Amino acid sequence: MESYEDYGEDNSSASYDDNDTRYGGCSEGLPPLYASVLGIALAVPDWEAALTTLTLVLIILLTVVGNVLVILSVFTYRPLRIVQNFFIVSLAVADLTVAILVMPLNVAYSIVGRWVFGIHVCKMWLTCDVLCCTASILNLCAIALDRYWAITDPINYAQKRTLKRVLLMILGVWLLSGVISSPPLAGWNDWPEQFQNDTPCQLTQQQGYVIYSSLGSFYIPLFIMTIVYVEIFIATKRRLRERARASKLNTTSLGQAAAPAKGGDRQDQESVSSETNHNEHPRLEGAAKVKEKKKKGKRRKKEKTSAAGNGVDGKDKCLRPILVTEDSLTDNNDAAECRNSLPADHSNPVPCPKVVEASVTTRRAVPASQFIEEKQRISLSKERRAARTLGIIMGVFVVCWLPFFLMYVIIPFCPKCCPSDKLINFITWLGYINSTLNPIIYTIFNLDFRRAFKQLLHFRP
The missing domain is CATH 1.20.1070.10 (Rhodopsin 7-helix transmembrane proteins)
Structure with missing residues (x-):
């Protein structure tokens, strides 16, 4: 060129002078x-x-x-x-x-x-x-x-x-x-x-x-x-x-609290799971089963300490299992907060955190300890991402x-x-x-x- x-x-006029400096x-x-x-x-x-x-x-x-x-x-x-x-x-x-x-x-x-x-x-x-x-x-x-x-x-x-x-x-x-x-x-x-x-x-x-x-x-x-x-x-x-450490302590303490009355707890969880499934799939159960589970829920109301989901009567009640979807969790309140906020007389249960649903068919009942552990895992993941961002x-x-x-x-x-x-x-x-x-x-x-x-x-x- x-x-x-x-x-x-x-x-x-445009040439450079050798005496110039750069x-x-x-x-x-x-x-x-x-x-x-x-x-x-x-x-x-x-x-x-x-x-x-x-x-x-x-x-x-x-x-x-x-x-x-x-x-x-x-x-x-x-x-x-x-x-x-x-x-x-x-x-x-x-x-x-x-x-x-x-x-x-x-x-x-x-x-x-x-x-x-x-x-x-x-x-x-x-x-x-x-x-x-x-x-x-x-x-x-x-x-x-x-x-x-x-x-x-x-x-x-x-x-x-x-x-x-x-x-x-x-x-x-x-x-x-x-x-x-x-x-x-x-x-x-x-x-x-x-x-x-x-x-x-x-x-x-x-x-x-x-x-x-x-x-x-x-x-x-x-x-x-x-x-x-x-x-x-x-x-x-x-x-x-x-x-x-907090995640491990929460898991351990909740596991110990759930140890007594295993038979009753299992029955309670099965009842809650059935109630929730009924709400999500009303065609699966008849009116007779609905009434029967209402009676069981009232008899065991004082024994329950925490939960999430919808009751059969259409009102939010604090039940033991935490309902989550297969691939999502709520980012709002912890299950422990729901459990601790329950009044002593159990007369006016505090609504549990609402759960984001991916689809009706993928819902499953998860114990409160697993719910909290999952939330801790998500929080730790966010902290790690923040550190990488820095x-x-x-x-x-x-x-x-x-x-x-x-x-x-x-x-x-x-x-x-x-x-x-x-x-x-x-x-x-x-x-x-x-x-x-x-x-x-x-x-x-x-x-x-x-x-x-x-x-x-x-x-x-």
Whole structure:
């Protein structure tokens, strides 16, 4: 492919000066510009420009759509209108500004190979870059702290987590981001006084500011998030062990309580099972059997301590077996709570938890101990998924941003370190992609967000 030098026209105004410097103070040594079908010189061949543009535009669109959906979901879907989700909204706003104010100009700069928008746009673009990316990272840190306080001190923090407190924390995140990003505008920079088209538009390499901004934008938030998520992980593991022990104790105690009067209990359970089956399958029993079981139920009313299901008379009664389906359990109250809430005189039984039914034919009677054990198992499974989610959040954050901030800190102090433009662009966009992944990570594991997305996109539930 022809280079720009072979393009057959005067290219002196667009050529690079050997005295110019590129990222990190390295000598220019840039590859030649290429002629394009658009009639302008590009830094890469046409096929590479098309592929790069298509990929980066797709990333931008995904970032915009994902974060807009997050914001709309919180404000339009009632179950998501809770104060802690305003942290998610703030994060989505920060990521959305990255996609709108930062990414598009970076695409143009990467393809054209030189800054053609002037010094003022360059300064504002670089400031927005630092501001929005820092706000995104600090919002992640705020979310981590919110989760930590909610887990380690749930009762007190539930009272402290007011709308005013959350909004003040969000305001603090954006103000701190402004404090970190604004010093170059006030003169703490090494930007050239004269800015031409062939002058690179890049973050300041002033060493003092590099340390200041990298600490505030990444390294301190990374340290805080690491400590916080380790503490959350430890607390989660501790709760897993406690729940496992509680499950065994509940099973043992309920088993011992059910040991006496085995014959009577067996008869009671058979009676309850028959009653329930009658309610679900009325054609299987005649009116005579219904009356007989009503009499038996009244005689044994004082002996029963817990149960679930519907009585023959159509009223909910607390009976010993817990009715569940083959593949689903209730997420409401425990069977033990139903048993303990039964009044001493048994005159007004407390309704048991309702059970989700997959189908009439798959219902079966399960003892209360097995019901509680199953609920404990489900709870433990949720805790384990939460722990894995924390690992994903932390892993994605580190993978996306650590390479950029290592490069950002090392190059000003290493004159011989001269990464190529392609490597710089790749590492920079790896950080930007964190703004694309954030709405996915923080919503894909949340059923309410998935439902809200389906509702907004008019998908069938």
